[in-house]
Amino acid sequence: MFWKMLKGALFRRKGKLLMIAFAVGLGVSLATAMLNVMFDVGDKVNQELKTYGANLNVVPRGASLMDELYRVEGDESDEAAASQRAGEYIAEADLHKIKMIFWAYNIVDFAPYLETRIRIGDLETSLIGTWFDRHLTLPTGDEVDTGMTRLKTWWDIEGRPGDDDDLRGVLVGAALAARLGLKVGDRFEVEAPGEAQSAIVTIRGVFHSGGEEDEQIFGAMKLSQDLSNRAGLVQRVEVSALTTPENDLARRAAQDPGSLSRMEWDTWYCTAYISSIAYQIEEVLPGTRVKPILQVAESEGAILAKTQLLMLLLTVLAMACSALAISNLVTANVMERSAEIGLLKALGATNGAISLLLLTETLITAFLGGACGYFVGLVFAQIIGHGVFGSAVAVKGLVVPLTALLVFVVTVLGSLPAIRMLLMLRPTEVLHGK
Amino acid sequence: MTKNNAFILRLLFSSVVRRRSRLLVALTGIAIGATVLLGMITLSYDIPRQMSREFRSYGANMVFIAAGRESSMSKADIARAAALLPADKLVGLAPFRYLTVRSNLQPYTAAGTDFAQVQKTRPYWRVTGAWPERDGEVLIGADVAESALLSPGRTLTLEGRDKEQSRYEKEVSITGVVRTGGVEDGFIFMSLSDMEAMTGESGHVDAAEISIMAGGQELKDLSAAIRAGQDRIEPRLVKRVTRSEETVLKKLETLVYLVTAIVLGLTMICVATTMMTVVMERRREIGLKKAIGAENRSIAREFLGEGLILGVLGGFLGSACGLAFAQLISSEVFNRSIAIEFYLIPLTVIVSAVVTVIACLIPVRRAMDIEPALVLRGE
Numbered sequence A: 001m002f003w004k005m006l007k008g009a010l011f012r013r014k015g016k017l018l019m020i021a022f023a024v025g026l027g028v029s030l031a032t033a034m035l036n037v038m039f040d041v042g043d044k045v046n047q048e049l050k051t052y053g054a055n056l057n058v059v060p061r062g063a064s065l066m067d068e069l070y071r072v073e074g075d076e077s078d079e080a081a082a083s084q085r086a087g088e089y090i091a092e093a094d095l096h097k098i099k100m101i102f103w104a105y106n107i108v109d110f111a112p113y114l115e116t117r118i119r120i121g122d123l124e125t126s127l128i129g130t131w132f133d134r135h136l137t138l139p140t141g142d143e144v145d146t147g148m149t150r151l152k153t154w155w156d157i158e159g160r161p162g163d164d165d166d167l168r169g170v171l172v173g174a175a176l177a178a179r180l181g182l183k184v185g186d187r188f189e190v191e192a193p194g195e196a197q198s199a200i201v202t203i204r205g206v207f208h209s210g211g212e213e214d215e216q217i218f219g220a221m222k223l224s225q226d227l228s229n230r231a232g233l234v235q236r237v238e239v240s241a242l243t244t245p246e247n248d249l250a251r252r253a254a255q256d257p258g259s260l261s262r263m264e265w266d267t268w269y270c271t272a273y274i275s276s277i278a279y280q281i282e283e284v285l286p287g288t289r290v291k292p293i294l295q296v297a298e299s300e301g302a303i304l305a306k307t308q309l310l311m312l313l314l315t316v317l318a319m320a321c322s323a324l325a326i327s328n329l330v331t332a333n334v335m336e337r338s339a340e341i342g343l344l345k346a347l348g349a350t351n352g353a354i355s356l357l358l359l360t361e362t363l364i365t366a367f368l369g370g371a372c373g374y375f376v377g378l379v380f381a382q383i384i385g386h387g388v389f390g391s392a393v394a395v396k397g398l399v400v401p402l403t404a405l406l407v408f409v410v411t412v413l414g415s416l417p418a419i420r421m422l423l424m425l426r427p428t429e430v431l432h433g434k
Numbered sequence B: 001m002t003k004n005n006a007f008i009l010r011l012l013f014s015s016v017v018r019r020r021s022r023l024l025v026a027l028t029g030i031a032i033g034a035t036v037l038l039g040m041i042t043l044s045y046d047i048p049r050q051m052s053r054e055f056r057s058y059g060a061n062m063v064f065i066a067a068g069r070e071s072s073m074s075k076a077d078i079a080r081a082a083a084l085l086p087a088d089k090l091v092g093l094a095p096f097r098y099l100t101v102r103s104n105l106q107p108y109t110a111a112g113t114d115f116a117q118v119q120k121t122r123p124y125w126r127v128t129g130a131w132p133e134r135d136g137e138v139l140i141g142a143d144v145a146e147s148a149l150l151s152p153g154r155t156l157t158l159e160g161r162d163k164e165q166s167r168y169e170k171e172v173s174i175t176g177v178v179r180t181g182g183v184e185d186g187f188i189f190m191s192l193s194d195m196e197a198m199t200g201e202s203g204h205v206d207a208a209e210i211s212i213m214a215g216g217q218e219l220k221d222l223s224a225a226i227r228a229g230q231d232r233i234e235p236r237l238v239k240r241v242t243r244s245e246e247t248v249l250k251k252l253e254t255l256v257y258l259v260t261a262i263v264l265g266l267t268m269i270c271v272a273t274t275m276m277t278v279v280m281e282r283r284r285e286i287g288l289k290k291a292i293g294a295e296n297r298s299i300a301r302e303f304l305g306e307g308l309i310l311g312v313l314g315g316f317l318g319s320a321c322g323l324a325f326a327q328l329i330s331s332e333v334f335n336r337s338i339a340i341e342f343y344l345i346p347l348t349v350i351v352s353a354v355v356t357v358i359a360c361l362i363p364v365r366r367a368m369d370i371e372p373a374l375v376l377r378g379e
Helices: A002-012 A014-052 A063-073 A079-086 A092-100 A174-180 A221-227 A248-255 A262-269 A274-284 A294-335 A338-346 A351-389 A399-424 A427-432 B002-018 B020-058 B075-082 B115-121 B142-147 B192-199 B216-229 B239-280 B283-291 B296-334 B344-369 B372-377
Strands: A056-060 A107-120 A123-130 A134-137 A143-146 A156-159 A169-173 A187-192 A197-208 A217-220 A236-241 A288-292 B062-066 B090-103 B106-113 B126-129 B137-141 B155-161 B167-179 B187-191 B207-212 B233-237
Touching: A002 A351, A014 A107, A014 A294, A014 A351, A014 A399, A014 B239, A056 A274, A092 A107, A092 A143, A092 A236, A092 A274, A107 A143, A107 A221, A123 A174, A123 A221, A169 A174, A174 A197, A197 A221, A217 A221, A236 A274, A248 A262, A248 A274, A262 A274, A274 A288, A294 A351, A294 A399, A294 B020, A294 B239, A294 B296, A338 A351, A338 A399, A338 A427, A351 A399, A351 B239, B020 B239, B020 B296, B020 B344, B062 B216, B075 B090, B075 B207, B075 B216, B075 B233, B090 B115, B090 B192, B106 B115, B106 B192, B115 B187, B115 B207, B137 B142, B142 B167, B155 B192, B167 B192, B187 B192, B216 B233, B216 B239, B239 B296, B239 B344, B283 B296, B283 B344, B283 B372, B296 B344
Parallel strands: A123 A217, A169 A197, B106 B187, B137 B167
Antiparallel strands: A056 A236, A056 A288, A107 A123, A107 A187, A107 A236, A134 A143, A156 A197, A169 A217, A187 A197, B062 B207, B062 B233, B090 B106, B090 B155, B090 B207, B126 B167, B137 B187, B155 B167
16 A cells, blocks of 8 residues: 555656655755865865975985085085085985885876086086986886976976987076076087086076076986086985875874884874875985975965865855755645645544655655766766866765765655644645645 | 735735745745855855965065165165055065074074064974074074084074174074975074174165965066066066966866856755745645636736745845855854955845746746646646
8 A cells, every 4th residue: 555655656746756856966966066076175186286396305314414515615526525425315226216105106206406516608507407207117017207397387498398318408597598698599518617527518498487496507317417427326306295284193203203103103104194205205215314395295285274174164064055955845845735644644544654655755756866966966076177177076985875864864854844744734624725 | 006916915915924834945945045145155256365365375475686786685675665565465574684604613504584574474484492582592494403413492603704804703592493394404594683783784685585465467467566666676476386376276266166156056946946846836826816817917926026025035044144154164264254245245135036036937827827727626
């Protein structure tokens, strides 16, 4: 009897139930879209923040101050100083190991640098050797493209970008080029006074960086190594990594990883905090020190946390609103059936039976509508993903049970007050017409 | 006509009073719609501005350096150039003067600055210990602290030569160690007045960092205005910060707009559906009215009136909730109260009234097209 009535209701009252299904579908599509975007917004914004460049600086242990000293003094490097510096480099051949740490996939890009003091005519400046766009094949078989071009997205280059294989082509900073009266395509001689080396180079491009680099020259790593007799050595490496905003644990670990308990240490090591990534790079490159560049790292964390909180609150509020709207509609829909309920009661139906019938009917409709709404919501999420970030939003499985729960709770809560009201009606009054 | 109007008013009144619970449902629906409408629009208007404030945590986005061949500029010139910047958008302006000093025969770079301003232009500095507050107190970089085995509370003797090549010596106490991961880790920071007292030279600095809440074109316009307003100082934009901020901020803005559009669209449809359900169940009533001779126009007018009242009422109710909702998010996320655009309130009321009226009239029209006899018989 119950099933027959249920079937009858579902088929006969198509129009009315369609309305509920439609509203629930709308609500679910909203919830699905917002939840999917919310779960993914952290990763997406994190990726966008990579335009700020590197957030980790790898330097040889003990060399950091010497480098400052060297720059401050700027005097000729004598034999003693040179031998003292010999142990203060990173081997270029080891750099691929950065891409082999536990969080390898979070390393977006890295580039090594080697600075050589040079003279152009009587003007002293620096030539910095780097990797512009290097293709690496790791021992694990993975292929990696990395280099400075993707690290410094804010550079405007006039002419051609740098090329790692062009040992005589350099990029010159705009301020320096203006001072020397040089333009793209010009050739000039650079001398490395300390090492008695020189080379004729051609300007591939003039770049504008808006920073101190505008006074420098960038060339292939090999060029800088040849000029300064430092084959296979680099001075520092900039690494850009996707990280998780810091919390108390990460801050404690950054002070001293030894202070953590075993469990805390595991959690810390297996989370992409900037400090744990720094620690892991130090592990694969012994003799180096990895310093988070706080200007980038701190700000990234702050902005990421804000964006996530914002999306979370918006999602919660949007879901609350759609829940209210759905339950409102369900109430409206159940209420208009007073005549039918009155008749059922007059025929001797118990309150329990009527409630069960109404609830089952509404729930079945709601879930059908919800299922359609879920897919519409995925479409909305992808519209947002492609419209804003130019990439698809990852579909999280967790969203399905969450929205199902939402539909269930909202439908039941929405039906209950209306059902209670209907049960309180007296059949004679209703059937008589108000 | 007046008699007719009075009758419609009476019908309206009785319909409002007798059908309380149903109207409550309709009103709730409209109010929810209006809440979302006003809340989301206010937020999407305010969030980009709030976010641009957050982006100032990346530090200075403009640097003043001396124009032409000069290597330093006077403080008066900086003040004159800074006056060309809008004061309410200026987050901080920190002057810097660099000097090579020696301590224990080791050379160091000392930077003279204004610590109160540095805390604003470089909010990412992590200081162990305290910031210097009095004369003769300094902050040292983490690398300096490590290599010279210094810590907060210790003292340090700085020596060097002033402009007249006579030696000076000054003992300073270390209040804190600063760690940034950048070149600052190798510097010693002291107040500009200390440095001036030490060297006997005052009034000029090497650079000034400015952190200002402006992005993209606005920032370019400001720097052009400074260039046009005086010729002693050359404003330079810190491209790394400005360019990246532009990219990320634009994405966030689009995100908020798209989310707003989708949420608004869906909510409005939901409101309309609720209204349609509420009106649809009155088909019998419409049929009856038609049967006893009511004109289509007067029926439509009655529903229009009802929809209008509901829409305006719900609109006001929702506006209040919407402002509370926007305020809640703003204070929760940005710890700041929201800027309210008052013209949005009447706009919200109008939009919710229009949506309600349209949602009412669709089912009414459908009911009117049907023969009264059919409706009264039930389906």
